[in-house]
Amino acid sequence: MRRTFLALVLAAMLAPGPAAASLAWIDLADITVASPVILRAKVDRARRLGPRVAPDVAPGRQRLLVAARLVSALRTPGLVPARAEWLWEGEPSAAPRKGTELIAFLVPAGPGPRPELAQYRLVAAHGQVPWDPGTEARVRAILRDLAGWTTAPEVEAVRSGFHVPGTLEGESESQIFLALKGGTPITLVVLRRPGALPEIRVATGDLIDESAAPVEPETLLWRALACGLPREAPEPLAADPALARDYVAVRAALGPCTRRSPAATDAARSR
Structure with missing residues (x-):
């Protein structure tokens, strides 16, 4: 199942993910509206995938398998497991590190290998941002606004x-x-x-x-x-x-x- 998960997500071309501070409010609204799952999570492990597994990663970039523990769920369609993992790609200086808290904007990628683990993919290349109280407050405000509409207005x-x-x-x-x-x-x-x-x-x-x-x-x-x-x-x-x-x-x-x-x-x- 783990190999299937990697094969599904590695097929996607990922662009560098900017930090929350570099996102405009509309960027944040876009990924909030598009994400069926939004989690605040603490990174347990971020394992770099080597050239054999990720041959299409450009020089100066890296692809990581991020494993994290749930801190809180901002948006979910139902109950979510206590642990989650997803792929991230970007410059080494922006890579998530153990103990870092993130807000992850996610789409389910299939059942995990164990009941306590959920596998996801990022809704967009910039769908993983460092957690801070201000960013979480902005996301929650967007979600409250969204709840007042049948679908996001367009x-x-x-x-x-x-x-x-x-x-x-x-x-x-x-x-x-x-x-x-x-x-x-x-x-x-x-x-x-x-x-x-x-x-x-x-x-x-x-x-x-x-x-x-x-x-x-x-x-x-x-x-x-x-x-x-x-x-x-x-x-x-x-x-x-x-x-x-x-x-x-x-x-x-x-x-x-x-x-x-x-x-x-x-x-x-x-x-």
Whole structure:
């Protein structure tokens, strides 16, 4: 069984894994959403695999079989064994060492050779990060956010919109209608008042009223909008200059979709 596990995972090409400090918030959200198992674990052993077992490892890098003891489970589909192992690849200076505590973002790789041992693979090359209280708190906050959605929000389309001038010069309101994957409607509301910056709010249902709230940064909805909306006003909005202007204001307010590592997606579960 151990040889089968190694054969399955060694077939994947792994890239260097950055430390948690080098990951953008969106990187962390990507791997959190994509991982059915997230563990805080303490490394018992990190055994280097030699050229005979891992012939495709590039010079200056190493591939390790990491064995670790469970400290706590941040996300699991059920009970998990007390011990886990997975493969990691990267530069020797970043290699996990005995006694190091990690947060591992994992996908099951099959039953372990013993009931107390589970075998996994990392959900992405950057799916193993050093544990610290701040990183764990960020992951738990993302998981709480995710629990409020049927699936992690992702923009499917910009449907339409309209712009209405106000009674005062410089006063107006635009509404931009989006659809998330799965059909959930989202409405972006842009309010302009004389002498003030545009006010941007979002309504996550069919009813648009005073409950529409600003888009909170470092949330899954913010990630969906910042990473899923086109940079320029799409066809349904571009024909109306005022509406297109307000769309551009939305994009500017959201900020960039910053990733420092390749995105991990839900598709990783089935690889």
